[in-house]
Amino acid sequence: MTVDPRLSINQATITNADLTTALRVTAAARIPAIGLWREPVHEVGLATAAAMLADSGLRFTTHCRGGFFTMPEGPVRRASIDDNLVAIEETAALAAAGAPGSTAILVLVAGGLPKGSRDIGGARERVRDAIGELAPHAAAAGVTLAIEPLHPMYATDRCVVSTLGQALDIAADFDPDVVGATVDTFHVFWDPDVLDSIARAGREGRIATYQVCDWKTPLPADVLLGRHYPGDGVIDIGALTRAVVATGYDRDIEVEIFNADIWARPADEVVARVVEGFAQTVLPWLRSAVDSRA
Amino acid sequence: MTVDPRLSINQATITNADLTTALRVTAAARIPAIGLWREPVHEVGLATAAAMLADSGLRFTTHCRGGFFTMPEGPVRRASIDDNLVAIEETAALAAAGAPGSTAILVLVAGGLPKGSRDIGGARERVRDAIGELAPHAAAAGVTLAIEPLHPMYATDRCVVSTLGQALDIAADFDPDVVGATVDTFHVFWDPDVLDSIARAGREGRIATYQVCDWKTPLPADVLLGRHYPGDGVIDIGALTRAVVATGYDRDIEVEIFNADIWARPADEVVARVVEGFAQTVLPWLRSAVDSRA
Numbered sequence: 001m002t003v004d005p006r007l008s009i010n011q012a013t014i015t016n017a018d019l020t021t022a023l024r025v026t027a028a029a030r031i032p033a034i035g036l037w038r039e040p041v042h043e044v045g046l047a048t049a050a051a052m053l054a055d056s057g058l059r060f061t062t063h064c065r066g067g068f069f070t071m072p073e074g075p076v077r078r079a080s081i082d083d084n085l086v087a088i089e090e091t092a093a094l095a096a097a098g099a100p101g102s103t104a105i106l107v108l109v110a111g112g113l114p115k116g117s118r119d120i121g122g123a124r125e126r127v128r129d130a131i132g133e134l135a136p137h138a139a140a141a142g143v144t145l146a147i148e149p150l151h152p153m154y155a156t157d158r159c160v161v162s163t164l165g166q167a168l169d170i171a172a173d174f175d176p177d178v179v180g181a182t183v184d185t186f187h188v189f190w191d192p193d194v195l196d197s198i199a200r201a202g203r204e205g206r207i208a209t210y211q212v213c214d215w216k217t218p219l220p221a222d223v224l225l226g227r228h229y230p231g232d233g234v235i236d237i238g239a240l241t242r243a244v245v246a247t248g249y250d251r252d253i254e255v256e257i258f259n260a261d262i263w264a265r266p267a268d269e270v271v272a273r274v275v276e277g278f279a280q281t282v283l284p285w286l287r288s289a290v291d292s293r294a
Numbered sequence: 295m296t297v298d299p300r301l302s303i304n305q306a307t308i309t310n311a312d313l314t315t316a317l318r319v320t321a322a323a324r325i326p327a328i329g330l331w332r333e334p335v336h337e338v339g340l341a342t343a344a345a346m347l348a349d350s351g352l353r354f355t356t357h358c359r360g361g362f363f364t365m366p367e368g369p370v371r372r373a374s375i376d377d378n379l380v381a382i383e384e385t386a387a388l389a390a391a392g393a394p395g396s397t398a399i400l401v402l403v404a405g406g407l408p409k410g411s412r413d414i415g416g417a418r419e420r421v422r423d424a425i426g427e428l429a430p431h432a433a434a435a436g437v438t439l440a441i442e443p444l445h446p447m448y449a450t451d452r453c454v455v456s457t458l459g460q461a462l463d464i465a466a467d468f469d470p471d472v473v474g475a476t477v478d479t480f481h482v483f484w485d486p487d488v489l490d491s492i493a494r495a496g497r498e499g500r501i502a503t504y505q506v507c508d509w510k511t512p513l514p515a516d517v518l519l520g521r522h523y524p525g526d527g528v529i530d531i532g533a534l535t536r537a538v539v540a541t542g543y544d545r546d547i548e549v550e551i552f553n554a555d556i557w558a559r560p561a562d563e564v565v566a567r568v569v570e571g572f573a574q575t576v577l578p579w580l581r582s583a584v585d586s587r588a
Contacts, residue, residue, distance in 0.1 A: 112511075118530040124486070153447040155484035156528050157511040166486040190449035192418070192460040217406075217451040221515040234450050236412040 003275055004283045008033035008061040010211065010256035011040065013274060014267040019044055023056040025267045029275060033059035033102075033252045035209075036094060038087060046090055050097035060098030061252045062105040062146065062182075062209050063091040069130035070111035070123040070160055077130075084108075084134050092141040103251060104143045105208050107182050109150060112157040123160045128170050131179060139178045146208035147171055148182035151190070153223055164188050164197040171206050180208030183244060184256065186215055186227050189235045195243050202247020210244050211254040212237055212282055220260070227257045230277035237281040245285055253282060297569055298577045302327035302355040304505065304550035305334060307568060308561040313338055317350040319561045323569060327353035327395075327546045329503075330388060332381060340384055344391035354392030355546045356399040356440065356476075356503050357385040363424035364405035364417040364454055371424075378402075378428055386435040397545055398437045399502050401476050403444060406451040417454045422464050425473060433472045440502035441465060442476035445484070447517055458482050458491040465500050474502030477538060478550065480509055480521050483529040489537050496541020504538045505548040506531055506576055514554070521551045524571035531575040539579055547576060 009026045011017075011034060017025060019040045026034050034056075041049040041063075053060060066087040069080045087106055095104035110127045113120060131145060138145050147167040150159035161167050167181040181201055188194045201207045214233030219226040230237050241253075255274045262270055303320045305311075305328060311319060313334045320328050328350075335343040335357075347354060360381040363374045381400055389398035404421045407414060425439060432439050441461040444453035455461050461475040475495055482488045495501045508527030513520040524531050535547075549568045556564055 113528055118528050120484070120530065121533075151446065152484040153445065153513070153517070156509060162484055163486060169486075190414070190446040190456055192457060192463075215450060219447070219517055223447070223513055223517065234407055234412050236414065239415075 002279055002283065003030045004278060004286060005032055006252045006286060007031050007275065007278050008035055008059070008252040008254040009271060009274060010035040010062070010064065010254040011037045012064065013255055013257040013262070014270050015263050017267040019049055019052060021267060023052060023058060025271050027056050027058055028268065029271045031271065031275065032099075033061045035062040035064060035254045035256070036060065037064045038090065041090060041094070046093055050093050053094060054097040057099055059100075059252060060094045060102040061254055062103070062107050063087060063094060065107040065109050065148075066145070067108035068111035070126050071114045072126065081130060081133055084130070085137055088134065088138050088141050088143050091143045095143075101252075103209070104141070105146050106138070106143055107146050107148050107209070109148055110159045110161045112155070112160060120155065120160055124166075127161060128173070131170060131174070135174050135178050139175065144177060144208045145179045146182040147179065148184060149187055151187045163191055163193070164201060165193060168197065168201055168204060168206055172204070176205035180206040182209050182211060183207055184211040184213070185235050185237055185240050186213050189215065189240060194240070198240070198243040199247065202244075202249065207244060207247060207249050209251065209254060210249055211256045212241070212278070213255060213257045222260075225258050225260050227259050229257065229262070229273050230255060230281040232277065238285055241282050241285040296573055296577065297324045298572060298580060299326055300546045300580060301325050301569065301572050302329055302353070302546040302548040303565060303568060304329040304356070304358065304548040305331045306358065307549055307551045307556070308564050309557055311561040313343055313346060315561055317346055317352060319565050321350050321352055322562065323565045325565065325569065326393075327355045329356040329358060329548045329550070330354065331358045332384065335384060335388070340387055344387050347388060348391040351393055353394075353546060354388045354396040355548055356397070356401050357381060357388060359401040359403050359442075360439070361402035362405035364420050365408045366420065375424060375427055378424070379431055382428065382432050382435050382437050385437045389437075395546075397503070398435070399440050400432070400437055401440050401442050401503070403442055404453045404455045406449070406454060414449065414454055421455060422467070425464060425468070429468050429472050433469065438471060438502045439473045440476040441473065442478060443481055445481045457485055457487070458495060459487060462491065462495055462498060462500055466498070470499035474500040476503050476505060477501055478505040478507070479529050479531055479534050480507050483509065483534060488534070492534070492537040493541065496538075496543065501538060501541060501543050503545065503548060504543055505550045506535070506572070507549060507551045519552050519554050521553050523551065523556070523567050524549060524575040526571065532579055535576050535579040547572075
């Protein structure tokens with residue numbers, strides 16, 4: 001099986017593996033890059049995590065995740081902003097520790113409606129305000145904040161940013177090196193405007209990271225876990241990948257899957273299946289893009 | 295409890311009631327209007343259903359539902375188009391049988407991806423084509439086809455029309471009296487563009503029918519059944535109602551709820567709870583709209 005030189009495993013895909021295991025399994029599969037989650041980094045401590053990452057020889061692609069700042073002003077919001085400032089520093093440290101070509105990207109999931117609130121417009125304004133507070137710190141640290149629009153079924157309990165166009169509208173106030181967007185096939189494929197929004201994101205220099213996984217129905221009882229190996233569902237991952245590649249996007253591409261059945265399998269098996277799905281659904285479009293530039 | 299003179303019970307809300315019971319319970323609650331579903335109408339036959347509706351003294355608001363025409367050309371598609379032609383005739387007959395002020399509206403749910411397909415763009419084009427085939431027949435029958443955008447979580451298995459803006463783009467090719475849109479709070483509230491899209495729908499004369507119910511998380515295991523009484527969830531129904539009323543919308547407003555727990559309750563109890571929820575969440579904005587015109 002060919003491993004694409006741009007494939008990155010997002011650690012959530014093998015969420016039961018600790019950092020040691022995640023790095024080992026990824027490197028063993030000759031996958032060149034990994035996106036990390038904060039919790040397993042915290043388990044060993046940032047300095048140790050950075051050293052382990054450096055030893056692995058892997059590139060670092062994203063840190064997952066910051067955000068969750070839709071609440072009104074007060075101590076809880078301050079705690080969230082402070083925690084995001086820590087996440088920015090972690091992102092910079094890990095990107096510096098990763099192999100050359102690592103990217104200092106912090107994925108931001110906005111958060112849902114505060115408890116008892118029906119004011120989704122207000123929550124969205126507070127997302128913009130929070131990013132405005134964080135942006136100077138991200139710029140100083142050389143970190144890009146990557147606003148991730150999540151599928152609208154998560155709009156009230158997890159992420160009030162629901163479309164790529166909306167993420168770009170928020171990002172528009174900021175330097176593209178400091179605030180960009182996460183494009184995840186699972187979250188955006190349904191959008192009638194998605195191809196136009198990807199093209200716009202490219203023109204505006206906002207595609208910080210591109211992530212792939214697939215969608216199937218029926219959804220599982222916990223709709224958060226309805227993500228599948230690329231190719232196992234109904235998303236036209238080729239069409240979305242072509243659109244992203246057409247913008248000139250040349251970074252690593254993460255596979256991020258939340259799925260209880262996949263999480264129950266051994267990490268090395270999961271990583272092998274990711275390589276296979278990526279080879280079928282993403283790799284052909286990367287090669288033709290290279291060919292067309294040749 | 296005040297019953298608003300514009301409240302309509304969509305029959306799906308009391309889905310276990312047969313037509314006799316649905317009409318009786320609705321009239322007994324002094325609700326002036328009802329939206330019907332095809333299956334219970336077919337159970338008694340169209341002529342009998344029309345006579346029963348006439349006897350009830352209720353207005354008829356919508357017929358639910360046509361659509362499901364995303365499949366490629368062939369016998370299955372032809373059968374769907376033929377069935378939609380029957381639904382158009384049913385709609386005209388029922389609207390004629392209802393009390394004065396009845397509206398001849400056929401709600402259209404587009405359908406999902408054909409089995410084995412990943413081509414959501416192609417499916418969407420076939421929706422447009424189907425409506426183009428049906429429109430002359432709807433015009434001849436005096437029926438409005440009301441394209442219903444469904445929440446994006448249903449995009450692949452139920453309805454490839456996912457936003458009000460997309461529905462309006464499809465409708466734009468047709469006379470507004472013949473092709474309009476269904477605005478349902480549950481399906482559109484999450485959309486960052488929803489208020490603009492409602493205003494546009496009003497300007498373009500496309501709001502065929504307005505339906506309300508509420509959204510709560512976590513979603514139930516069957517996400518189709520996650521609809522709640524107005525006021526029991528997190529949708530700002532007031533904001534959406536104000537936007538709809540501001541366009542000049544002056545028709546009846548349906549409450550349509552799919553919820554296994556609500557369906558398990560007696561129909562008269564459900565209808566009483568609908569009246570209550572409507573009075574709290576919708577009625578205030580209708581009154582102030584009347585006041586502002588006074």
